[in-house]
Amino acid sequence: xxxxxxxxxxxxxxxxxxxxxxxxxxxxxxxxxxxxxxxxxxxxxxxxxxxxxxxxxxxxxxxxxxxxxxxxxxxxxxxxxxxxxxxxxxxxxxxxxxxxxxxxxxxxxxxxxxxxxxxxxxxxxxxxxxxxxxxxxxxxxxxxxxxxxxxxxxxxxxxxxxxxxxxxxxxxxxxxxxxxxxxxxxxxxxxxxxxxxxxxxxxxxxxxxxxxxxxxxxxxxxxxxxxxxxxxxxxxxxxxxxxxxxxxxxxxxxxxxxxxxxxxxxxxxxxxxxxxxxxxxxxxxxxxxxxxxxxxxxxxxxxxxxxxxxxxxxxxxxxxxxxxxxxxxxxxxxxxxxxxxxxxxxxxxxxxxxxxxxxxxxxxxxxxxxxxxxxxxxxxxxxxxxxxxxxxxxxxxxxxxxxxxxxxxxxxxxxxxxxxxxxxxxxxxxxxxxxxxxxxxxxxxxxxxxxxxxxxxxxxxxxxxxxxxxxxxxxxxxxxxxxxxxxxxxxxxxxxxxxxxxxxxxxxxxxxxxxxxxxxxxxxxxxxxxxxxxxxxxxxxxxxxxxxxxxxxxxxxxxxxxxxxxxxxxxxxxxxxxxxxxxxxxxxx
Numbered sequence: 001x002x003x004x005x006x007x008x009x010x011x012x013x014x015x016x017x018x019x020x021x022x023x024x025x026x027x028x029x030x031x032x033x034x035x036x037x038x039x040x041x042x043x044x045x046x047x048x049x050x051x052x053x054x055x056x057x058x059x060x061x062x063x064x065x066x067x068x069x070x071x072x073x074x075x076x077x078x079x080x081x082x083x084x085x086x087x088x089x090x091x092x093x094x095x096x097x098x099x100x101x102x103x104x105x106x107x108x109x110x111x112x113x114x115x116x117x118x119x120x121x122x123x124x125x126x127x128x129x130x131x132x133x134x135x136x137x138x139x140x141x142x143x144x145x146x147x148x149x150x151x152x153x154x155x156x157x158x159x160x161x162x163x164x165x166x167x168x169x170x171x172x173x174x175x176x177x178x179x180x181x182x183x184x185x186x187x188x189x190x191x192x193x194x195x196x197x198x199x200x201x202x203x204x205x206x207x208x209x210x211x212x213x214x215x216x217x218x219x220x221x222x223x224x225x226x227x228x229x230x231x232x233x234x235x236x237x238x239x240x241x242x243x244x245x246x247x248x249x250x251x252x253x254x255x256x257x258x259x260x261x262x263x264x265x266x267x268x269x270x271x272x273x274x275x276x277x278x279x280x281x282x283x284x285x286x287x288x289x290x291x292x293x294x295x296x297x298x299x300x301x302x303x304x305x306x307x308x309x310x311x312x313x314x315x316x317x318x319x320x321x322x323x324x325x326x327x328x329x330x331x332x333x334x335x336x337x338x339x340x341x342x343x344x345x346x347x348x349x350x351x352x353x354x355x356x357x358x359x360x361x362x363x364x365x366x367x368x369x370x371x372x373x374x375x376x377x378x379x380x381x382x383x384x385x386x387x388x389x390x391x392x393x394x395x396x397x398x399x400x401x402x403x404x405x406x407x408x409x410x411x412x413x414x415x416x417x418x419x420x421x422x423x424x425x426x427x428x429x430x431x432x433x434x435x436x437x438x439x440x441x442x443x444x445x446x447x448x449x450x451x452x453x454x455x456x457x458x459x460x461x462x463x464x465x466x467x468x469x470x471x472x473x474x475x476x477x478x479x480x481x482x483x484x485x486x487x488x489x490x491x492x493x494x495x496x497x498x499x500x501x502x503x504x505x506x507x508x509x510x511x512x513x514x515x516x517x518x519x520x521x522x523x524x525x526x527x528x529x530x531x532x533x534x535x536x537x538x539x540x541x542x543x544x545x546x547x548x549x550x551x552x553x554x555x556x557x558x559x560x561x562x563x564x565x566x567x568x569x570x571x572x573x574x575x576x577x578x579x580x581x582x583x584x585x586x587x588x589x
Contacts, residue, residue: 296529
């Protein structure tokens with residue numbers, strides 16, 4: 001039966017395919033069937049997971065006995081006894097034989113049933129065992145799921161991935177040719193699931209609550225990245241309407257491609273520098289073919305998130321030099337590592353901070369991990385020397401002038417080391433900063449005397465100005481770049497840059513959303529950097545308006561006292577100029 005789920009649209013497009021449920025950190029394991037020939041393998045997997053869990057518990061029991069005494073060690077003796085009890089494990093094997101299900105599903109259902117029995121007994125002594133059962137379940141499933149999720153990178157069929165959440169490292173591990181789109185239960189409109197999806201030019205919907213729980217592996221699904229809908233088991237008439245919608249989108253995209261080689265200039269002759277945001281060098285050809293003039297934001301942290309070990313200086317240099325070669329003299333802005341918050345190294349994931357959004361992230365993390373920071377700076381300087389005057393360095397989440405001075409000190413220190421080693425460098429490389437916290441925006445006039453350029457990162461600027469976690473679906477409706485407070489901070493930053501005669505760009509996700517383009521141009525921005533998928537429509541709009549029109553829009557937007565009013569106004573104005581970009585929903589559901 002057709003089921004419609006609603007979430008937050010974060011990457012446009014329509015995808016029609018089959019469900020793949022990513023379950024490596026799940027509270028519920030989907031019911032997957034296996035061929036009869038694979039049943040013996042599932043029995044072996046179950047036995048191996050049980051044996052590995054028992055071995056771990058034996059080690060923990062011994063260590064606990066030495067450190068805390070025999071009484072504490074008895075807890076783990078009880079755990080070992082449960083996993084060795086065939087009255088618990090035999091029904092799991094029987095279920096595999098009877099229902100042809102995976103070992104992890106048999107463990108999940110068996111442990112869940114046991115926990116429910118303990119809960120229903122009413123005796124407090126039994127109720128305390130429920131946590132023990134959940135702990136055992138997680139331990140055994142860790143071994144089983146760890147084996148299963150390795151299949152994700154080699155996914156064979158074209159699928160729409162559903163998960164409770166997706167980390168950047170998980171998304172980076174996908175076989176990109178086989179992933180049609182993303183759906184997550186959690187998340188907000190500018191989380192990195194959306195950023196990654198836009199980079200891959202596939203649709204995505206987040207904040208869809210129980211989508212991964214309600215979906216069954218292999219179920220037909222429609223993912224509507226324009227309207228934020230996920231339609232499970234769609235009816236034939238719904239499929240027909242969405243196939244027709246896909247064709248209309250394809251024709252609109254074809255018309256936009258004709259603009260790729262035309263100048264990005266307004267109707268009254270003002271040139272606008274349209275650049276691209278990338279996570280990987282391989283995205284550059286797509287940026288250029290989509291009408292981008294260069295790369296305005298290279299998110300280098302993905303070098304860390306796609307591997308188990310820390311990248312070396314040579315790993316960094318290989319990636320940056322590949323970018324320089326592909327751009328062939330066009331500009332490249334490399335942001336130093338923006339790790340922390342929702343992007344973790346393996347070590348950070350194992351030792352999480354209490355409040356990472358306000359913790360040791362971005363430039364703070366770099367300044368506290370100097371060898372890692374210097375290795376990246378060395379690689380950037382070496383790559384910049386391959387094509388002088390084309391590469392810029394940008395520091396993320398700068399909040400104080402002292403942070404920016406310290407970062408520049410490390411850069412100068414690295415320059416001196418390379419000179420002494422006889423390594424060619426670009427000594428005149430431009431050094432700028434992200435303006436993405438209110439402190440930086442309010443003090444932009446002071447920063448303008450130290451930085452060579454500003455790049456406004458609206459994702460974090462909105463988050464920190466409005467105190468709204470941009471990855472939290474519960475407050476996603478409060479996250480709005482059209483907030484009058486955010487607009488004023490952007491305007492102040494642009495004025496400070498203009499007064500100091502340094503370039504100011506915008507590389508946040510707002511730069512790629514059509515309804516904000518005229519506002520940003522009207523505020524004085526002349527460089528926008530967005531995902532490749534956004535560039536053709538942006539160029540179409542830019543070539544359709546005048547700067548005077550944009551300034552009128554910005555002045556009018558400043559008169560509203562609510563973000564809802566600003567958003568509605570901007571959308572209405574843009575819709576009149578490019579109505580086909582806002583063509584109605586594919587289907588009313």
